[in-house]
Amino acid sequence: MPDISAATAKLTVLHTGTVIIDEALPYHRDSDRPLAWTHLGRSRRHLIEAPVSCYLLEGPHGLILIDTGWNARNRTRAGQIANLRTQYPVNKAVLPVGAAVHEQLEERGIRPRDLDLVLLSHLHCDHADGLSHVKEAPRILVSSPEWEAGNTDRLRYLRHEWDGVDVGTFSWNTQVGPFGAGFDVFGDGSLVMVAVPGHARGLCATIVRTGAVAETDRDRWVDGVDAPGVPDPRHFLLLTSDAGYGRPSFEEGLRPGVVVDAAQAKRSLDWVRAAGDDPRCLGLLANHDPEVLPGTRALD
Numbered sequence: 001m002p003d004i005s006a007a008t009a010k011l012t013v014l015h016t017g018t019v020i021i022d023e024a025l026p027y028h029r030d031s032d033r034p035l036a037w038t039h040l041g042r043s044r045r046h047l048i049e050a051p052v053s054c055y056l057l058e059g060p061h062g063l064i065l066i067d068t069g070w071n072a073r074n075r076t077r078a079g080q081i082a083n084l085r086t087q088y089p090v091n092k093a094v095l096p097v098g099a100a101v102h103e104q105l106e107e108r109g110i111r112p113r114d115l116d117l118v119l120l121s122h123l124h125c126d127h128a129d130g131l132s133h134v135k136e137a138p139r140i141l142v143s144s145p146e147w148e149a150g151n152t153d154r155l156r157y158l159r160h161e162w163d164g165v166d167v168g169t170f171s172w173n174t175q176v177g178p179f180g181a182g183f184d185v186f187g188d189g190s191l192v193m194v195a196v197p198g199h200a201r202g203l204c205a206t207i208v209r210t211g212a213v214a215e216t217d218r219d220r221w222v223d224g225v226d227a228p229g230v231p232d233p234r235h236f237l238l239l240t241s242d243a244g245y246g247r248p249s250f251e252e253g254l255r256p257g258v259v260v261d262a263a264q265a266k267r268s269l270d271w272v273r274a275a276g277d278d279p280r281c282l283g284l285l286a287n288h289d290p291e292v293l294p295g296t297r298a299l300d
Contacts, residue, residue, distance in 0.1 A: 146202020
């Protein structure tokens, strides 16, 4: 039986601005023409504005931040073009004053060095751009395959976003998720990074377990939520990152338009959708879902 005392007590959703993208980027349809997600040659009616989220977890393991959102450099058009470079035409940042991750932490009396751990779901610009704002955190981690991709794929990543930042990597240490690969951060099942590749090579969703035990029929538990031989009865939230972007992903099964492997992206989304139906699951929180409002959720 897992240590139920080792559960996240509070989860705060932070919206660090928004991103303006073509609707084909988060939601791929078979009728989309090739590269529709770039918005080239498409009318403005296909543009949508979606939140860019980070997550602050508070519990017995300390203060943990997941993802870093936009950098304050994006507040001017010139700064944004210089920062996002070739990716600027595809995704444009909107970042009001006070909305950057370090500004929202400071508003809560938290300095970056007060964080115990920063975890990155992946290294795409809207998730890693704020790294310089929290570089004083004692530990910053991303999956090993994502770190390799981020430092070799110049089309999909902006390596300057982590210049001067001490980023470490983690390897898979547990068999969870659609590919039997995950990282149990503290070894107690309270926080698990789950490999959900496809949109990015090392993309991770996150299982955040609460302190409450679900009284449910185990026959309805979904494969891959628990490590083999380690059934965990606790309720959980699943932070889907970019495996799914919102309601059309989860209800219609629309995978992202931007992928490195479409088959993996579909398999990852299928597992996320199934996990959402697990009776222990309290909800799916997608990073860019406008229906997921900012605020604090008690998880006891």
